[in-house]
Amino acid sequence: MFHNCVQSILRTTRYNYNVKHFRRFISTNQLNCGSSYQGDGKTTAHILNSDADSGLLINGISEVGFRLNNSVTVLGPMVIFPRSVLSWCIRDIRDINEESLSLFTILEPSIEIIVLGVGDSLENPKFYQSLLPFMRKHLINIEVLPTEQACTTFNFLNSEGRYVAAGLIPPQVLQTTDDDLLRTKLRYQNLYETNY
Amino acid sequence: MGKVLSVMFRPLRDYNLESRAHKVISKEKPIPAPKHHSDLKYTEFLKEYPDVDQSKNEALNKFLQDVYVTSRDPTPHAPLDSSSAKRPLPLHRGIVDDAEFGFREPDSVPYGRATLKSALKFISAHQTNPKENSIKKIAEEYKLHEDTLVNILKYYRVFEVYIPSNKASKVSFAGPLVPRKQIVAHEQKKLTDGKD
Numbered sequence: 001m002f003h004n005c006v007q008s009i010l011r012t013t014r015y016n017y018n019v020k021h022f023r024r025f026i027s028t029n030q031l032n033c034g035s036s037y038q039g040d041g042k043t044t045a046h047i048l049n050s051d052a053d054s055g056l057l058i059n060g061i062s063e064v065g066f067r068l069n070n071s072v073t074v075l076g077p078m079v080i081f082p083r084s085v086l087s088w089c090i091r092d093i094r095d096i097n098e099e100s101l102s103l104f105t106i107l108e109p110s111i112e113i114i115v116l117g118v119g120d121s122l123e124n125p126k127f128y129q130s131l132l133p134f135m136r137k138h139l140i141n142i143e144v145l146p147t148e149q150a151c152t153t154f155n156f157l158n159s160e161g162r163y164v165a166a167g168l169i170p171p172q173v174l175q176t177t178d179d180d181l182l183r184t185k186l187r188y189q190n191l192y193e194t195n196y
Numbered sequence: 197m198g199k200v201l202s203v204m205f206r207p208l209r210d211y212n213l214e215s216r217a218h219k220v221i222s223k224e225k226p227i228p229a230p231k232h233h234s235d236l237k238y239t240e241f242l243k244e245y246p247d248v249d250q251s252k253n254e255a256l257n258k259f260l261q262d263v264y265v266t267s268r269d270p271t272p273h274a275p276l277d278s279s280s281a282k283r284p285l286p287l288h289r290g291i292v293d294d295a296e297f298g299f300r301e302p303d304s305v306p307y308g309r310a311t312l313k314s315a316l317k318f319i320s321a322h323q324t325n326p327k328e329n330s331i332k333k334i335a336e337e338y339k340l341h342e343d344t345l346v347n348i349l350k351y352y353r354v355f356e357v358y359i360p361s362n363k364a365s366k367v368s369f370a371g372p373l374v375p376r377k378q379i380v381a382h383e384q385k386k387l388t389d390g391k392d
Contacts, residue, residue: 055298079352081312082298086319087353102347106340108302108309163299 054159055082058151058168065170066151077169079103082158088167093118093127096167098134104165105138113141113157117150117168147171307339314338320354 037043049057049069058080060067065075068085077088090100096116104114118127128144135142145153147168154166231239242248295301297312305311310318318338321329331349335342 053294074355078355084297084312084316085355086316087355089351089353099347100351102344103315103352106309106344106348107315108305108311109299158298161298 048155048159051159056080056085057155057158061148061151061170061174063170063172063174066168077167080154080166080168082163088169090169092169093122093124096127096131101134101167104140109163110138110140111165112163113143113165115150115154115157115164115166115168116142116144117147117154117166118144119147119169120171120173121146148174308341308344310338310340315348316354319349319352322349323354 048054049059054069057069058066059069059071065073066078067073068080074085077090079086079088086103088100090096096118101114104111122128122144128142131142131144134140143150143153148171150166150168154164154168157164301311301313305314318329318334322331322334331342331345334340334349335345
């Protein structure tokens with residue numbers, strides 16, 4: 001299993017010449033509604049991900065992994081805690097079961113909420129129901145979301161100072177914007193290359 | 197019920213009220229209110245012994261005037277039975293530093309559970325030296341069920357940190373490009389290239 005996982009990570013690394021579009025997250029604590037506007041020059045936006053004391057947050061996501069706010073790139077599925085991160089040796093959503101969630105059952109104090117990012121949008125609507133017996137048995141709260149939403153949910157919950165954990169599987173399809181594309185190119189210093 | 201009775205008996209109660217009131221008010225000397233039983237005792241005592249000296253004692257009065265009462269806030273100290281209490285009261289009033297893992301580590305951990313700190317410790321220990329830190333040994337040391345521990349060590353791994361050896365070189369992707377030798381090719385689901 002471990003070999004498979006590492007191998008999948010390494011395979012994707014070799015494969016990555018084509019896949020390099022990191023979707024960026026910018027989370028602000030201002031809701032996009034009329035009441036948050038406080039007049040010219042008075043409105044402020046607070047970017048959670050640039051806070052020094054907000055713990056480990058996810059800045060970007062790609063098909064191969066995640067970028068954290070301490071500018072570390074994580075390859076493959078991961079389990080992220082408020083200030084620590086672990087590799088999660090599973091391939092996709094089908095590997096999420098009682099065994100692969102076993103770490104959460106032994107943690108003391110038990111985690112307030114676990115956000116599961118299951119990759120792309122949930123194909124099997126009964127997946128959550130299949131988790132219910134496990135949740136009831138171990139008194140664990142699990143939130144199942146597509147990975148992109150799971151990342152933002154985790155960021156918000158973690159910056160609120162909650163004892164939250166997230167198990168995230170990189171999605172296979174990402175909707176990237178031109179801005180994401182440009183920033184990815186800037187990061188890898190090949191902005192003026194046509195074939196990157 | 198009380199209200200009903202009150203309404204029923206009001207005419208009786210109020211009969212001739214005004215003239216009775218005038219009668220009481222028009223008395224030259226009002227009847228004094230009854231004395232408290234302690235005062236009553238004292239007056240009886242004075243009646244019994246009329247030659248008791250009632251003048252002020254200057255010496256005793258001086259003592260009384262010299263009395264000066266000070267007070268200070270008690271320093272907080274743990275209640276005597278705090279060691280046996282399950283949730284002792286907080287004694288520290290200063291600012292609490294951020295915890296290492298983003299939450300407070302419990303003082304004691306029940307059997308079959310582990311803190312995140314110890315979980316990270318035994319996962320990395322097993323990963324670096326699985327023979328020395330065998331599952332049986334870890335299960336004994338951390339008081340965990342062996343079946344759960346097998347699953348945890350199977351599905352959760354510590355990341356290997358990769359830092360580009362030559363930082364001046366053009367970074368294509370932050371990850372090892374050459375896979376390790378012991379990893380064999382294995383048929384696995386492929387990732388889409390994300391371009392479509």
